[in-house]
Amino acid sequence: MLRVDLRALDRGPVETTATVKPDDPALHDVGFALAEPVRVSGRLSAAGPGQFYWSARLVTSIAASCRRCLKDITVAVEAPLDVLFTEHADSDDPSARVIPARTTAVDLGEPIREELILAVPEFAVCRDDCRGLCPRCGKDLNSGPCSCAPEPEARWAALEALRSALPPDER
Numbered sequence: 374m375l376r377v378d379l380r381a382l383d384r385g386p387v388e389t390t391a392t393v394k395p396d397d398p399a400l401h402d403v404g405f406a407l408a409e410p411v412r413v414s415g416r417l418s419a420a421g422p423g424q425f426y427w428s429a430r431l432v433t434s435i436a437a438s439c440r441r442c443l444k445d446i447t448v449a450v451e452a453p454l455d456v457l458f459t460e461h462a463d464s465d466d467p468s469a470r471v472i473p474a475r476t477t478a479v480d481l482g483e484p485i486r487e488e489l490i491l492a493v494p495e496f497a498v499c500r501d502d503c504r505g506l507c508p509r510c511g512k513d514l515n516s517g518p519c520s521c522a523p524e525p526e527a528r529w530a531a532l533e534a535l536r537s538a539l540p541p542d543e544r
């Protein structure tokens with residue numbers, strides 16, 4: 374159900390429900406791994422001559438790895454879809470997608486793909502307070518401290534040295 378017959382809209386809004394599988398051509402090469410199909414639900418309605426408004430929501434999840442501890446995680450993804458399909462090429466509506474005049478069907482695959490790509494976070498963490506891996510021994514610090522000596526605070530030490538070199542009234 375990624376193509377909707379616009380002639381059906383003469384009888385009123387059309388419910389749009391779709392389950393887009395990860396191997397669907399519309400989701401080819403998105404740049405991340407879907408952990409489940411993308412579920413889309415919403416409605417398409419006529420919005421004046423040559424215009425159709427689609428309001429929907431997409432829900433899915435992706436397989437990723439925590440950027441701090443590298444553990445495999447599943448990240449929930451959800452996004453609204455607000456699209457105005459219009460025959461008016463000069464539309465200045467930011468949600469407008471121009472369609473040819475007298476089109477009889479619209480393809481929802483492309484807007485789903487675009488919104489999904491925008492909604493997927495560039496970086497994911499397993500939890501907000503993930504402590505990550507020790508940069509020296511690689512131990513997962515979520516399971517306790519490692520035996521490396523604490524990192525010397527090199528930058529602060531340098532600042533402190535500068536400060537103590539100043540005359541007392543300028544510190």
Ligand SMILES: [Zn+2]
Binds near residue numbers: 440444503
């Ligand atoms: Zn993590």
Ligand SMILES: [Zn+2]
Binds near residue numbers: 507508511512519
């Ligand atoms: Zn360590």
